[in-house]
Amino acid sequence: MIAFARLHLVASSILLAMSAAGHAAMPADAPDARDHALISRYAGSWLVAQDVKGFDQVAVPLGSKNGEVARAEGRVTRLFYLAPAGKSVVEVQRNYEQALERVGAAKRGGCAEDCGSSSFGKLREVPANPSLPKAQLEGWSPVTLLQQWQESGSERYWYGTMEASGSTLHVAILSAKPGTIALAGKYVATVVEIVETKAMEADKVVVDAGALTKGLQSEGKVALYGLYFDTGKATIKPESKPQLDQMARLLQSDGSLKVHIVGHTDNQGALDGNLALSKARAQTVVDALSTTYKVDAKRLSAAGVASYAPLGNNATDAGRARNRRVEMVLQ
Incomplete structure (x- = not known):
């Protein structure tokens, strides 16, 4: 099992690296959802949905044009965020990438804007939480975004691994412009997926x-x-x-x-x-x-x-x- 004391130290470094000045208030996070201990959200972002599995096998995209994947097993946490209005895909994604690499994560794959046949699979399937608040952002609902959120050609993707207390963590970050008309060009959507390798019971x-x-x-x-x-x-x-x-x-x-x-x-x-x-x-x-x-x-x-x-x-x-x-x- 991963020692979370170590993860909190890492998280502190990443949180400092990702601080941002001045952002508009976003709706309340999804009930019972929270950031992973490894990495904070981009400052001011809204945690729209969370999916956690105690043990699963996932195919993590490498970001190559032929759709290659890396396979990982363990505890899988998938988080879906919306960044504050006015932020660009480049700005949000680079904050994540630089913060992770600063604390020793090794890049294993990625792509920017032209990701070929990478469909990103499960990274596009963060479930909508039916108990989400009814707050609206300019007439938009969470379900709409989660069903069709990625504007083709706008995505930027990073995949890497890092060691923590003898275990390997697989981290995937995918940011893109939402595909819905109401949100296009204003809010950046980001999926963070973390696989903590461990054995089943x-x-x-x-x-x-x-x-x-x-x-x-x-x-x-x-x-x-x-x-x-x-x-x-x-x-x-x-x-x-x-x-x-x-x-x-x-x-x-x-x-x-x-x-x-x-x-x-x-x-x-x-x-x-x-x-x-x-x-x-x-x-x-x-x-x-x-x-x-x-x-x-x-x-x-x-x-x-x-x-x-x-x-x-x-x-x-x-x-x-x-x-x-x-x-x-x-x-």
């Missing part, structure tokens, strides 16, 4: 020894989602211990049981790379069982099949999540 997905036995007896295999690895890596994470404990308990209770440990991935990335990664992850599990839990290595084998045996549709986030797994298979 392991106790939500552990398959106990009894369930492992039933699955092996009925299906000859069991899909496991309680074994955790960082994206693109084969080192098993400490949060995997509860699931490893249950696997070892089963294997220690029946000395005749022999199993394959099979790694699976979704279809994101190169197939050859995913084949190697899935095999390496399976081997890591085998190594943990044979060394830490003293299970005879001759009773275990490791294999990786990448995306060749999906359980879900790789065209959806939910399907890809089902496909990223390790299976225990009877030999």
